[in-house]
Amino acid sequence: MRQFKYLLLGLVFFWGMSIQAQETGPIKVELVEQDGKWQLLRGGEPYYVNGVGGKDYLDQAAAYGANSLRTWSPDGAQEILDEAHSRGMTVLMGLWVGQERQGFDYDDPKSVKAQLEGFREVVKTFKDHPALLMWGIGNENDLFYSNFKVWNAIEDIASMIHEEDPNHPTMTVTAGLDVAEVQLIKERAPSIDIYGINTYAGLLGVGKELRQFGWDGPYMITEWGPNGHWEVPKTAWEAPIEQTSSQKAASYQERYNKGIAEDTDMCIGSYVFLWGHKQETTGTWYGVFLADGTETEVMDVLEHSWTGEWPKNRAPHINSFTMNGKNVTESIFTQQGDVCTINIDAYDPDNDKLDYRWELLPESTDIRSGGDAEAKPEAMDFKIIKEENGTLQFRAPLKKGPYRMFLVIYDGNGNAATVNIPFYVKGDS
Structure with missing residues (x-):
């Protein structure tokens, strides 16, 4: 059974990485471009990200072929970095940039400055951890916003990171893709190295749209999964209709094969959502695990996408x-x-x-x-x-x-x- 597989491999990763976990000093991560083709290098070696969005179930993640995890904030960063490193995984470390929809005021210079300096301390503290892959500056700050100064603040954070940490690239993440945000990031936040996109039903068109909107650098799909609750048909009383786990599995398979892995020129990897469980519209919409840790058919597809092999025991x-x-x-x-x-x-x-x-x-x-x-x-x-x-x-x-x-x-x-x-x-x- 697959559960025995991940328990065994989890122990192997833990024992095998225990010595490496004692290492200090950063592993340099860089972006290289040749003839319009982008590649991420880690320690001088090509590193394609097959990542998970979330910090739980890491034994399963490593056993099923994932090599990185994404956080949305630096909360618990030391433990997360250590846990990832012990399993041979890396971390996209999120910096939760204040959101206008949650009350952050980008016309308040004191708040903006305090946020910057707070992140400076985070960067200085964790920049040399060998599991760190890159910095994710903000998540969906374009959601329900009107003050474009947020992009100037993101630029200041990205510029600060490049000063404090020359070994790890920067990324910011938008909710879907819009030409206005692409242009604003290019104009106001030129220190951003990688464009991150949270996208669901629209994933297959992202690579083409990015190029049309003028982005010629590398990008990542930082959240992807089933059809979003805002993208599906609704009942007469406006209830969104959720896909079955089997329909979701088909969506994940198509989106990985045709929307992520196929763009070998600009896409440097992805983070699947959600590697865990949560209530969002329903308790089953986004998590690839149920509340009790049970796995759905989506997991079969992910393991096959990452390793080329189907699990020995498949989901109903x-x-x-x-x-x-x-x-x-x-x-x-x-x-x-x-x-x-x-x-x-x-x-x-x-x-x-x-x-x-x-x-x-x-x-x-x-x-x-x-x-x-x-x-x-x-x-x-x-x-x-x-x-x-x-x-x-x-x-x-x-x-x-x-x-x-x-x-x-x-x-x-x-x-x-x-x-x-x-x-x-x-x-x-």
Whole structure:
């Protein structure tokens, strides 16, 4: 089973890197360009980034072929750098640049100066750690903003880093891609070495757009994964429709092969999102792990993309599903207390016995932007009339409103498939 593989490899990495972890001094990271083709070098050797966004599950990351991790701030930097180094991995160290949407004022010179000097101390403290790969200056500072001075502040931070740390390049990250931000970064932050892009459904067009918008340097895909909750079809009551884990796996595979690995001239790597678990619109939307550490079919695709090999035990696969005979895109309505029927067509590639677990939640109302923390709705009791394999008959809630029925299908070997179905309970007419 794959879990034994990562435990074994995790121990090998830990023992094998224990001596290296004692090393001091930086490993120089640099960018080289020849005939329009960019390459990242680490210690003089080519270094293509197959990275993970997050600091958890590092044994799995190393065992499955990832070589780097991304943070969004320097919180816990020493431990993260040490943990990465002990596994032969590097760190894109994030510097969380104040965001206008969160109240940071770029017309306040004292705040801007204090931020710069705070980052100077961070850089001086960690610049010589051998696991450091590069500095990520800010994340999506272009999200819901109007003060372009943020780019001047990012330039000052990047310039400071080049003065304090000549061994590691700088990057800033935007939410998707827009010609205005590309031009602003080029004009106001010329000390930025690498353009980082968080992109989901639009990933396949990023390389072409960057070139059209005038960027001729290297870039990285710093967050990528399933279709974002803002990019998908919605129900009649505006609930976004989440992909199944199997649909997500297909998206990850296509986006890596055709949107990341294919651009060998300018793309120097990527960080998949999210290497962990979080509540964002739903509790299953972005994480490649479930809350209990179980892995989804997305992990199969990532391991194959990074190593060229499929795991020996594969996750369950969902072919299709309906509720009351309707597809999820048909906006499923029911009446209070009505009997509802869900049918799931799923299978396991290894013929493992499948365990179906259902959970009913009201539609989340705590929807935020930019990945800010959200609260998960409380699960509800519901009346099960019949449950057999992939079929569930249950009574709709007595309270009108929007709901989601979640299903996790476990294979008993640390893998699972996920799907959720939004539906609306109507009141008496």
